[in-house]
Amino acid sequence: MDPGTIIVLLVRTTVPFSILRYPLGGFGACLVVDGLHAPVVYLVNQQVFGYTEGVTDYHLLDKFLDLYFLAFAVRASLNWHDDLNAKAMFWMWMYRLVGVTVFSITGLRYVLFFFPNLAVAFFPVILLARRFTPALVPRSGRGYCGFYLS
Numbered sequence: 001m002d003p004g005t006i007i008v009l010l011v012r013t014t015v016p017f018s019i020l021r022y023p024l025g026g027f028g029a030c031l032v033v034d035g036l037h038a039p040v041v042y043l044v045n046q047q048v049f050g051y052t053e054g055v056t057d058y059h060l061l062d063k064f065l066d067l068y069f070l071a072f073a074v075r076a077s078l079n080w081h082d083d084l085n086a087k088a089m090f091w092m093w094m095y096r097l098v099g100v101t102v103f104s105i106t107g108l109r110y111v112l113f114f115f116p117n118l119a120v121a122f123f124p125v126i127l128l129a130r131r132f133t134p135a136l137v138p139r140s141g142r143g144y145c146g147f148y149l150s
Helices: 005-019 023-048 057-077 083-107 119-132
Strands: none
Touching: 005 023, 005 057, 023 057, 023 083, 023 119, 057 083, 057 119
16 A cells, blocks of 8 residues: 555544544544545655555545544434434435445446435534524424425
8 A cells, every 4th residue: 555545544544533522523624634635645655755656546445434434423413312313314324335335346336326425415414504503404204295204
């Protein structure tokens, strides 16, 4: 494994712990680290270490690291007092886990299209809604379409 990937791996496995203490800030930090991993790997490998070979395939590792930091978000969602949103967060994470597992077995990238990462948008939206507009946070299984979610 190249040095840039090792550094990014260490950062991406330690930053998610901040979600447990500061859910929104920690989640934002994880998104920033996730968004900057490719330039950091490039800079560290080529500019710092002079590593000129191609960077190892980081795509699959990236998907599992995303699931890793989302697991911390699922854990933080257990502190919410509304069971509906905590369950929704958990099942969105599980759905993505199935997709990433199928992708890792088959290698077919289009599988991820059918298993989108819904939790990455749901978690901050619920946190922001709880903070600024608590009346808009869904608290029951009664949906806008008139059916019950269970």
